[in-house]
Amino acid sequence: xxxxxxxxxxxxxxxxxxxxxxxxxxxxxxxxxxxxxxxxxxxxxxxxxxxxxxxxxxxxxxxxxxxxxxxxxxxxxxxxxxxxxxxxxxxxxxxxxxxxxxxxxxxxxxxxxxxxxxxxxxxxxxxxxxxxxxxxxxxxxxxxxxxxxxxxxxxxxxxxxxxxxxxxxxxxxxxxxxxxxxxxxxxxxxxxxxxxxxxxxxxxxxxxxxxxxxxxxxxxxxxxxxxxxxxxxxxxxxxx
Numbered sequence: 001x002x003x004x005x006x007x008x009x010x011x012x013x014x015x016x017x018x019x020x021x022x023x024x025x026x027x028x029x030x031x032x033x034x035x036x037x038x039x040x041x042x043x044x045x046x047x048x049x050x051x052x053x054x055x056x057x058x059x060x061x062x063x064x065x066x067x068x069x070x071x072x073x074x075x076x077x078x079x080x081x082x083x084x085x086x087x088x089x090x091x092x093x094x095x096x097x098x099x100x101x102x103x104x105x106x107x108x109x110x111x112x113x114x115x116x117x118x119x120x121x122x123x124x125x126x127x128x129x130x131x132x133x134x135x136x137x138x139x140x141x142x143x144x145x146x147x148x149x150x151x152x153x154x155x156x157x158x159x160x161x162x163x164x165x166x167x168x169x170x171x172x173x174x175x176x177x178x179x180x181x182x183x184x185x186x187x188x189x190x191x192x193x194x195x196x197x198x199x200x201x202x203x204x205x206x207x208x209x210x211x212x213x214x215x216x217x218x219x220x221x222x223x224x225x226x227x228x229x230x231x232x233x234x235x236x237x238x239x240x
Contacts, residue, residue: 002191010048010194011201019054020206022141022218023158024049024227028083029138030235036190039181042138046174047191048198051165055202063160068123072165075127080172082128083135093236096137099230103142107225110165116150123147131169133210137174137232140169145225155217159209 009031016023025045036050086095106114116122126143134140144165148158177183212220 003018006035006190007194007197012113014048014052014198015199015208016224017049017163018056018202019159019208020155020217020224021162022145022221023224023227024052024141025141026142026224026231030231036186038186039177040190040204041173043181043183043187044175044191044194045138046170047187049166049170050174051195051198052202053163054187055199056163056166056206059206060160063087064135064164065157067120067160067223069161069164071123072127072130072144073119073168075124075129075132076134076165076169077127079128079131079133079224080135080169080176083132086132086136086193087151090136092137093238094223096232097236099133099137099139099142100236101176102233103146103225104229106146107222107229110146110149110223110225114150115152116147118151130165134173136167138173138229140173142167142225142228145221145228149218149221149225155212155214156211158217158221 013024013028016027028048029041029045032044035041036044049156086092126147129143130140133142141162144162148162
């Protein structure tokens with residue numbers, strides 16, 4: 001029964017990530033923590049997210065904003081070290097609560113049409129924050145989501161650039177996780193069992209992406225933002 005539940009979680013998370021570029025960690029990680037230990041849940045998330053990005057990179061290449069991607073990667077390269085410092089010196093639950101509140105507050109502002117002016121400097125800062133959040137709490141997505149929502153990018157650019165960026169940031173994070181937390185046979189066997197479901201989710205997610213309008217895509221982004229903020233708050237309070 002646990003294996004069936006695990007595969008259902010991965011299927012829905014894969015469809016969400018493939019169709020929007022976001023949401024795998026938000027949906028899968030809290031639920032996987034009911035089935036696995038923290039290190040196993042995070043590493044399964046990282047492994048399957050890498051498989052997702054690798055599988056899609058060829059088909060999404062034309063829509064990637066490579067200038068933006070470069071700035072995200074450069075920023076996050078510095079941010080991952082800041083995140084490690086946070087992880088060591090700051091109470092993680094307090095950090096999750098702070099990030100959750102900020103995400104919810106900014107989400108409300110975006111719904112009421114608060115806009116962000118595009119700039120290369122801001123994209124670098126987004127990369128730094130994303131990198132820091134990846135190594136501290138395992139969630140690189142919120143800064144990108146907020147920036148993309150506030151600058152009103154096309155859904156193709158949002159999805160493609162994000163998935164390409166994840167290929168870089170999740171690879172680094174997985175190496176850091178394995179180096180500092182170790183790994184287990186359960187992690188890799190479970191990931192292997194999930195691969196067929198991931199490929200089914202990839203197909204369904206790509207079909208769904210073609211049907212989603214720009215307006216619906218934006219609504220889904222808002223839902224993911226709110227879910228992320230609430231998930232972080234609940235987790236910080238020990239309710240999840």
